[in-house]
Amino acid sequence: MPNVSITSQLLDLNSTIERIESGEFLIIAADESLLAQLPSGNWIGGSIPYFMGDNGGLVSKEHIFVNAIEGLSGDSQPRITPYDAKSISRIAQDAPDNGFTVAIIPAGTDVHSEYAQNAPSYQNMFFSPLIGWIAGVHLDEVESSKAKTIFGPGAMAMEDKAVAMHVSLPTNQLANIHIVNLFEQGNGPKIRFTETGFNVKTCTVDGVETNLADYISQNNVDTRLPLVADYNGINVNVSIQSINGDNIALYAPVFADIEYQFATPVPDYVSSFNQAMSGEATDKSEFGVNCILNFLYSELEGKQTGKLTGPITFGEIAYQLLNQTLVYMSIDNA
Structure with a gap:
């Protein structure tokens, strides 16, 4: 062959x-x-x-x-x-x-x-x-x-x-x-979800139930940064597609009871x-x-x-x- x-x-x-x-x-x-x-x-x-x-x-x-x-x-x-x-x-x-x-x-x-x-x-x-x-x-x-x-x-x-x-x-x-992944888990609060899915509204932020869209707005989170989880030593990103009111659409699902953090900011993406x-x-x-x-x-x-x-x-x-x-x-x- x-x-x-x-x-x-x-x-x-x-x-x-x-x-x-x-x-x-x-x-x-x-x-x-x-x-x-x-x-x-x-x-x-x-x-x-x-x-x-x-x-x-x-x-x-x-x-x-x-x-x-x-x-x-x-x-x-x-x-x-x-x-x-x-x-x-x-x-x-x-x-x-x-x-x-x-x-x-x-x-x-x-x-x-x-x-x-x-x-x-x-x-x-x-x-x-x-x-x-x-x-x-x-x-x-x-x-x-x-x-x-x-x-x-x-x-x-x-x-x-x-x-x-x-x-x-x-x-x-x-x-x-x-x-090739630019992103690592950041040092911010730990975010968890109760359900697995591509659309999210609420989560817990350091254990406190929170509306994720409100959290992003109030903390000026750069939505170009994905949520990152450590899956057995590999950083896996979950990227935000859109925010419509309380609903956040994602390009990949978050998993219930997995710990996420917004990625460490990238000074210059390019x-x-x-x-x-x-x-x-x-x-x-x-x-x-x-x-x-x-x-x-x-x-x-x-x-x-x-x-x-x-x-x-x-x-x-x-x-x-x-x-x-x-x-x-x-x-x-x-």
């Missing part, structure tokens, strides 16, 4: 159709209007109009970001599988013994919620690299449009199912996942992000995704993030769901 690699390009509609019709195995990100025009084939897709291309960050409804799996042999074709909220728990069990899985999940759905809340406990999770992203829409259309995923073999658009591509690697190669990226071997990246919040707060339109390219999304998957991070995968010699 030859060595497997992944190439990435921003393409137009006709070029993407040609790649699909040639039989390539592709992972595709684009605005829904373009995804709807693609034929059936060996691909999975998700809706998003934000990208990191070779020339920097880009917002576009005319471009399509395409990752192509190269070096495949006839006896090890990737497997493409849809998952709903009931079957997504099998995703790690379906992974190859040596290889990786790329998953795309539509934002704001039952399968998104199920994965976000329970993925770390799925059987065989963390045995085989699992990377991916949360499909979304243009931020101006969050209230009017729904994220979509596409099951390429049937060119079927879905609002309520995840899609995954399971890819085997030869024995001389290993996939590794890397996470320079801090660039500094974090400077230590990463992005030239070895085969596949990567960045968070829409990093794109906005680091003002990445027209700017590059090392050698990393890929969709800019509503959440990142590095085994479990992450927020306000950048994740990428390298394929290394075993």
Whole structure:
């Protein structure tokens, strides 16, 4: 079996159709209007109009970001599988013994919620690299449009199912996942929630029941800073999407009885992000995704993030769901 690699390009509609019709195995990100025009084939897709291309960050409804799996042999074709909220728990069990899985999940759905809340406990999770992203829409259309995923073999658009591509690697190669997170737990009060979910109103702040929106307002909390929890030594962010009166919508769920703190303030988001990226071997990246919040707060339109390219999304998957991070995968010699 030859060595497997992944190439990435921003393409137009006709070029993407040609790649699909040639039989390539592709992972595709684009605005829904373009995804709807693609034929059936060996691909999975998700809706998003934000990208990191070779020339920097880009917002576009005319471009399509395409990752192509190269070096495949006839006896090890990737497997493409849809998952709903009931079957997504099998995703790690379906992974190859040596290889990786790329998953795309539509934002704001039952399968998104199920994965976000329970993925770390799925059987065989963390045995085989699992990377991916949360499909979304243009931020101006969050209230009017729904994220979509596409099951390429049937060119079927879905609002309520995840899609995954399971890819085997030869024995001389290993996939590794890397996470870039700017944030650490701050020194502020400890915040806990009584329920797990994507929408919150009340919490306890150092044990005192508190309306979180009021707390944020009264303490001038910078809502660009996520809530951060320590999950077995890993800092996991929960980012604020919007505050509407008493209700706070989040990009990832908070978990009941987990201790959170707002992140330590970052003096200059742009320079801090660039500094974090400077230590990463992005030239070895085969596949990567960045968070829409990093794109906005680091003002990445027209700017590059090392050698990393890929969709800019509503959440990142590095085994479990992450927020306000950048994740990428390298394929290394075993």
